[in-house]
Amino acid sequence: MIKILEIIGEYFLFLWRVFSRPEKWHEFFKKLIYEMNAMGVGSLLIVSIVAITMGSVITIQTALQIESSWVPAWTVGFTVRTSVIMELCPTIISLLLVGNLGSRITSEIGSMRVTEQIDALEVMGINSASFLVLPKIIASLIVNPILIVISIFFALLGGYVTVLLTGVVSAFDFIDGLTSFFRMYDVYYALTKTFVFAFVISTVCSFYGYRIEGGALELGEANTKGIVVASFVVLVLNLVITQIML
Amino acid sequence: MIEVNEVSKYFGEKKVLKQISTVFEEGKVNLIIGRSGSGKTVLMKCLVGLLFPEEGAVLYDGRDFHRLSADAKKMLRSEMGMVFQGAALFDSLTIQENVMFPINMLQKDKSDEEKLERVNLCLKRVDLQNANNLYPAELSGGMKKRAAIARAIACNPKYLFCDEPNSGLDPKTALIIDQLIIEITHEYGITTIVNTHDINSVITIGESISFIYEGNMEWRGNKDNVLISDNELLNDFIFAQPLTQKIRDLS
Numbered sequence: 475m476i477k478i479l480e481i482i483g484e485y486f487l488f489l490w491r492v493f494s495r496p497e498k499w500h501e502f503f504k505k506l507i508y509e510m511n512a513m514g515v516g517s518l519l520i521v522s523i524v525a526i527t528m529g530s531v532i533t534i535q536t537a538l539q540i541e542s543s544w545v546p547a548w549t550v551g552f553t554v555r556t557s558v559i560m561e562l563c564p565t566i567i568s569l570l571l572v573g574n575l576g577s578r579i580t581s582e583i584g585s586m587r588v589t590e591q592i593d594a595l596e597v598m599g600i601n602s603a604s605f606l607v608l609p610k611i612i613a614s615l616i617v618n619p620i621l622i623v624i625s626i627f628f629a630l631l632g633g634y635v636t637v638l639l640t641g642v643v644s645a646f647d648f649i650d651g652l653t654s655f656f657r658m659y660d661v662y663y664a665l666t667k668t669f670v671f672a673f674v675i676s677t678v679c680s681f682y683g684y685r686i687e688g689g690a691l692e693l694g695e696a697n698t699k700g701i702v703v704a705s706f707v708v709l710v711l712n713l714v715i716t717q718i719m720l
Numbered sequence: 721m722i723e724v725n726e727v728s729k730y731f732g733e734k735k736v737l738k739q740i741s742t743v744f745e746e747g748k749v750n751l752i753i754g755r756s757g758s759g760k761t762v763l764m765k766c767l768v769g770l771l772f773p774e775e776g777a778v779l780y781d782g783r784d785f786h787r788l789s790a791d792a793k794k795m796l797r798s799e800m801g802m803v804f805q806g807a808a809l810f811d812s813l814t815i816q817e818n819v820m821f822p823i824n825m826l827q828k829d830k831s832d833e834e835k836l837e838r839v840n841l842c843l844k845r846v847d848l849q850n851a852n853n854l855y856p857a858e859l860s861g862g863m864k865k866r867a868a869i870a871r872a873i874a875c876n877p878k879y880l881f882c883d884e885p886n887s888g889l890d891p892k893t894a895l896i897i898d899q900l901i902i903e904i905t906h907e908y909g910i911t912t913i914v915n916t917h918d919i920n921s922v923i924t925i926g927e928s929i930s931f932i933y934e935g936n937m938e939w940r941g942n943k944d945n946v947l948i949s950d951n952e953l954l955n956d957f958i959f960a961q962p963l964t965q966k967i968r969d970l971s
């Protein structure tokens with residue numbers, strides 16, 4: 475228990491160091507662009523594939539559950555849209571990104587720690603935490619919401635294509651459902667979650683990479699720990715945010 | 721000049737450095753020698769501030785490094801260059817970019833041409849002028865060490881720290897690195913501190929030698945008296961190998 479509190483304290487001290495002003499804005503923006511590119515391009519394909527299949531599956535399942543004559547036909551489209559926007563995309567895709575972006579961040583920073591590259595930065599008088607980690611956090615705060623919005627689009631598209639191919643409901647009713655009773659608040663809720671999750675993923679995973687002591691073995695351990703802890707925190711915060719916002 | 725004053729360092733209960741006191745002189749190559757695990761790397765990390773000694777002080781020309789303000793510390797650090805045990809080159813950057821990096825970060829008012837000129841000069845100094853666009857992964861161990869030296873001297877340091885610069889290299893390459901270090905030291909009047917357990921280095925570049933044994937400062941001297949001391953522990957260390965024993969018996 476004391477150990478956990480210690481780690482939490484260490485985490486906030488780490489954040490304190492990370493969020494000091496960058497010394498060289500030029501270097502910062504260069505790294506930011508690089509990170510955004512690496513994160514976005516690196517995850518786009520897997521995110522799209524997962525989103526399409528998720529949308530497709532949820533459409534079929536919803537249609538089968540409510541196959542009854544006195545439920546209006548647009549219910550399927552409506553339910554699919556709501557669950558995709560409010561829960562599936564922000565949460566499931568964020569969990570996917572923990573594995574994808576998070577482990578990339580831990581490995582990169584961790585291997586710099588193990589090979590003394592972080593020490594080399596410190597000896598030059600550079601705040602290594604801010605220099606290495608801040609661009610990653612900002613990049614994921616920008617890139618993750620974009621990825622989530624794209625995934626929402628692909629999930630709904632997946633659902634629509636499924637409807638066309640299987641005819642579980644008529645395409646007209648599905649579209650009707652997708653477009654009725656639209657609430658902007660759902661999107662705010664989804665994006666709020668995404669932002670918070672992006673922050674958790676990038677900071678927790680960098681933290682575990684940054685604090686490694688040892689070699690390749692510890693790097694693997696840190697990677698696993700980062701993913702487990704980040705996923706856990708994402709799930710807990712999902713509950714908290716839902717309590718607060720809905 | 722760097723003075724080390726009664727420095728002790730603990731890891732948990734374990735006392736790794738025990739009241740170490742010594743002096744590293746300006747314009748000379750100062751060696752820290754000792755067996756593996758004796759605390760050389762820990763001492764060097766205390767000198768450059770990567771570790772914080774629980775007791776004692778490290779004085780740079782009289783200034784107590786660990787008790788300086790953050791800004792003053794940063795100023796002092798801009799006068800340091802360090803070569804790590806594993807070279808620690810940034811592996812996402814080319815060799816040229818690696819050497820450029822500290823110049824970019826610390827000497828903001830230089831023009832691009834001046835920076836490039838300095839980088840090329842440093843690379844030429846370590847005989848790596850043809851490796852500009854290679855990545856660290858594409859270099860041999862000896863080339864990495866030389867690139868790390870080039871990066872360490874890029875900003876004209878007053879203090880140069882080398883942690884086992886020639887470990888893992890063949891004797892000839894090791895000699896080249898040693899020569900390079902002593903030449904650079906004299907050329908620019910740097911205060912150089914080198915960790916080593918290589919006897920060849922000890923007798924070729926040891927202008928001042930501090931011998932540590934299990935975290936204790938055991939003996940101080942230089943290459944001229946290191947072979948004729950009557951310190952048991954030092955002799956054990958120096959004459960550990962059959963070759964050195966044979967030479968001693970012959971002479």
Ligand SMILES: Nc1ncnc2c1ncn2[C@@H]1O[C@H](COP(=O)(O)OP(=O)(O)OP(=O)(O)O)[C@@H](O)[C@H]1O
Pocket residue numbers: 687731736754755756757758759760761762763917
């Ligand atoms: N971070 C650490 N935590 C705990 N103990 C450490 C740590 N770093 C070093 N030590 C201990 O300090 C002692 C000295 O280690 P150090 O790395 O300074 O040895 P060294 O003289 O540099 O050896 P080598 O020649 O092999 O590099 C060792 O016993 C090591 O176990």
Ligand SMILES: [Mg+2]
Pocket residue numbers: 760761762805883884
């Ligand atoms: Mg060492």
